[in-house]
Amino acid sequence: MNLSxxxxxxxxxxxxxxxxxxxxxxxxxxxxxxxxxLDVYYNAYRIRLxxxxxxxxxxxxxxxxxxxxxxxxxxxxxSHPSTYTNIGLYGRDFPPFLxxxxxxxxxxxxxxxxxxxxxxxxxxxxxxxxxxxxxxxLASEGNEGIHLQAVPTLSISTQHFNTLxxxxxxxxxxxxxxxxxxxxxxxxxxxxxxxxxxFRSLAKIESAAIACLCSAGSLDAIGxxxxxxxxxxxxxxxxxxxxxxxxxxxxISIDP
Amino acid sequence: xxxxxxxxxxxxxxxxxxAEPQPVEWLEVISDNYMVDGGKPLAMLDQIRANYxxxxxxxxxxxxxxxxxxxDYLRKLKILEQRIEPxxxxxxxxxxxxxxxxxxxxxxxxxxxxxxxxxxxxxxxAQEVLQRPMVLENVSSYVEYNASEMTEWExxxxxxxxxxxxxxxxxxxIFVSAFNHDFSPSSFIEGVxxxxxxxxxxxxxQDNGDILxxxxxxxxxxxxxxxxxxALIHFGYVPTMIERDDNIPSLLExxxxxxxxxxxxDDVLNPKVAL
Numbered sequence: 001m002n003l004s005x006x007x008x009x010x011x012x013x014x015x016x017x018x019x020x021x022x023x024x025x026x027x028x029x030x031x032x033x034x035x036x037x038l039d040v041y042y043n044a045y046r047i048r049l050x051x052x053x054x055x056x057x058x059x060x061x062x063x064x065x066x067x068x069x070x071x072x073x074x075x076x077x078x079s080h081p082s083t084y085t086n087i088g089l090y091g092r093d094f095p096p097f098l099x100x101x102x103x104x105x106x107x108x109x110x111x112x113x114x115x116x117x118x119x120x121x122x123x124x125x126x127x128x129x130x131x132x133x134x135x136x137x138l139a140s141e142g143n144e145g146i147h148l149q150a151v152p153t154l155s156i157s158t159q160h161f162n163t164l165x166x167x168x169x170x171x172x173x174x175x176x177x178x179x180x181x182x183x184x185x186x187x188x189x190x191x192x193x194x195x196x197x198x199f200r201s202l203a204k205i206e207s208a209a210i211a212c213l214c215s216a217g218s219l220d221a222i223g224x225x226x227x228x229x230x231x232x233x234x235x236x237x238x239x240x241x242x243x244x245x246x247x248x249x250x251x252i253s254i255d256p
Numbered sequence: 257x258x259x260x261x262x263x264x265x266x267x268x269x270x271x272x273x274x275a276e277p278q279p280v281e282w283l284e285v286i287s288d289n290y291m292v293d294g295g296k297p298l299a300m301l302d303q304i305r306a307n308y309x310x311x312x313x314x315x316x317x318x319x320x321x322x323x324x325x326x327x328d329y330l331r332k333l334k335i336l337e338q339r340i341e342p343x344x345x346x347x348x349x350x351x352x353x354x355x356x357x358x359x360x361x362x363x364x365x366x367x368x369x370x371x372x373x374x375x376x377x378x379x380x381x382a383q384e385v386l387q388r389p390m391v392l393e394n395v396s397s398y399v400e401y402n403a404s405e406m407t408e409w410e411x412x413x414x415x416x417x418x419x420x421x422x423x424x425x426x427x428x429x430i431f432v433s434a435f436n437h438d439f440s441p442s443s444f445i446e447g448v449x450x451x452x453x454x455x456x457x458x459x460x461x462q463d464n465g466d467i468l469x470x471x472x473x474x475x476x477x478x479x480x481x482x483x484x485x486x487a488l489i490h491f492g493y494v495p496t497m498i499e500r501d502d503n504i505p506s507l508l509e510x511x512x513x514x515x516x517x518x519x520x521x522d523d524v525l526n527p528k529v530a531l
Contacts, residue, residue: 001403003370004322007354014359026400030438031466037436040398040469041361048360082358085316085329086288126294152293195296 013038014045015081049077049090056091056119059170060098060112072101088123091116107161107179114167114199117155117190121197124153127253134254135247145218151253153192156202156210160185164201193250205230206242213252261514261521262311262497263507265304272507273304279511280308282343284497287314290340291332298339305340311455312342313424316358319378319392320351320365330385337386344454346391346424347382349375349412364397367404367411372418379419391454393424394444396432396461396470408433409447416452423448426457426499427487431480432468441483445490456496458484458517473502475513481520488524496521 001009001024013022019042021035028037053073054061061069076097082090095116099109129151138146162180169176187207190199202210208229212222226235246252260281265273272278283304290301314333317325337345350362365371382390392415394408406414415421425448434441460474476484476498487494498513 003366003368003374004354006366006401006403007322007351010363011354011357011359015357024402026402026404028400028436028438031436032398034399037399037467040467041359041363044361045359082353082360083356085326085358086291087316087358087360121295123292123295123297126298153295192295195299 014042017078019043046074046077048087049082050074052087052090053077053094056088057094057112057115059115059167060108062170063111063166063176064108072098075101088119105179107163107166110157110159110161110163111166113157114159114163114188114190117157118197118199121153121155121190121192124192127151127255129250130247130252130254132244132247135243135252145220147217148213148219148222149217149253149255150210150214151191151251153190153197154210154214154251155190156187156207157190158185158187164188164199189251191249191251198249205233205238209239209242210251213246259493259495261518262495263510263514264313264497264499264501265301265310266500266504267300268504269507269510270300270304273308274300277307278507280514282309282311282495282497284311284313284499285340285342287312287333287336287345287347288316290336291329301340310340310342312337312340312345313393314345314347315362316352316360317347317382318352318358319347319349319382319390320363320371320375321354321378322351322374323354325378325381330382334385344391344422345386345388346393346455348395349392349415350395362395364395364399364401365411366401367406367408369405372411372414375415376418379415379421383419383421390419390421391424392421393426393457394429394433396426396429396436396468398436398467398469400437407439407443407447409444412448413452416449421452422454423452424455424457425453425487425491425494426459427484428457428459428461428476428480428499429470431483432461432470435468442486445483445487450491453491453494456484456487456494457499458496458513459499471502472500476516481516484517485520485524488521493521493525 006024009022019039021038025034025038027034050070050073076094080093084090095109095112098112099106102108160182162177162182166176187202188199189202205226209222209226212225223235223239226239262282262284263280265283265285290297316329348362351365352361352363353359379390394412412423416423430441430444458476458480459472460476462469462471496517498510500510
């Protein structure tokens with residue numbers, strides 16, 4: 001048996017639904033059998049990945065309870081061989097997996113997506129944050145069409161349930177509220193401020209403004225879009241307030 | 257080359273290292289934990305690096321993979337190496353997955369001529385990117401292969417001689433594998449080239465009765481301390497560190513364990529002459 005065959009067989013044995021042993025492992029004169037020795041690796045693979053999911057999806061695990069979470073995590077591990085060198089990325093497809101498995105409990109996948117996005121913001125790319133002075137400097141230089149860009153950790157996800165309340169309750173060691181479908185979906189902004197991931201809900205107009213920030217980016221383009229989509233709103237005033245909050249929240253980057 | 261005794265840097269001890277100088281000559285960082293885009297991990301690393309020499313220790317290079325090394329992984333490793341300018345860069349003599357899959361484990365290799373050629377090729381690739389000798393660590397193992405043609409220490413010696421790479425001898429891993437595969441740990445220690453050894457790891461393991469499991473969640477046991485003493489007698493002074501990855505105790509407790517290593521090294525290398 002050459003190295004390629006051995007490594008392929010070993011890997012296949014660990015991905016299998018049960019540990020069946022292998023004839024290319026030496027039977028030891030003492031101690032465990034070859035199958036039990038392989039079992040050490042078989043179990044370690046599962047335990048390690050379930051631990052990563054527990055760590056990444058901390059709020060989701062508390063919400064579901066140990067037994068249910070561990071069963072779902074074990075099923076995910078069995079059906080999703082890791083393709084990541086960075087083990088921290090292994091849970092990328094766990095939220096959609098939960099959405100499919102728990103189709104009648106969609107708040108669970110929303111909670112998982114929130115856990116995942118906050119974790120990714122934690123060690124996402126750094127950037128130099130724009131200050132009010134930076135913005136005033138750009139304005140005083142009389143630049144036509146000032147362009148803004150979001151910090152690289154910023155993302156928006158939409159929630160259809162009171163998932164945000166559930167997350168807060170779990171985070172404060174309180175009993176989560178009964179799940180409720182929201183009258184209108186809400187957008188949740190997630191980003192990193194300093195070393196800490198942050199999140200907050202967005203009003204429709206701010207969500208639209210941030211979507212513009214992430215695509216076009218120029219002050220003029222954002223203003224024009226808001227004027228068109230929110231004809232009954234005093235956009236100049238609203239946008240001014242928003243801009244100050246974005247600067248305070250550190251969601252605008254000054255990096256080229 | 258550094259001197260002295262080190263610890264593995266763990267997030268639980270960031271504040272201890274930032275608050276005041278600690279009696280640790282150098283720190284080992286898990287490379288993979290800092291091969292990220294940004295945020296707190298890299299900020300903490302930079303701040304602590306300002307006051308401590310560091311070595312980098314990876315867990316995912318998969319230097320024994322038949323498929324060769326992941327170029328993106330090497331690129332990120334090189335970026336981190338340039339950032340913290342470590343004294344050396346180590347990883348394990350193992351493989352972790354093939355064909356785009358990852359088992360996130362340190363899987364033993366069959367000690368064959370073919371595997372030797374694969375490891376030689378991969379070590380040379382890593383050394384070409386890093387522009388420095390790799391340091392390879394012996395792993396704990398729970399299986400041996402029918403295909404093996406030589407011992408682990410013979411294999412390591414061949415790799416060192418063929419590539420110029422160096423060795424990180426994990427004394428606990430020698431202890432664990434020797435028990436699991438019924439070989440003499442002294443044979444291992446005496447079987448690798450003295451001049452190739454750059455570092456020692458000391459760690460704890462779990463005793464399951466008929467097998468020892470390398471968990472790094474216990475203090476160093478008496479048997480491993482005895483083997484450390486034996487290694488010092490054979491190799492002389494080698495930079496040594498305590499490696500704890502789980503059930504992390506206070507820094508004070510780890511420093512006490514490191515002081516034990518210091519005392520043993522002092523006892524072995526500077527014997528007191530009775531008057």
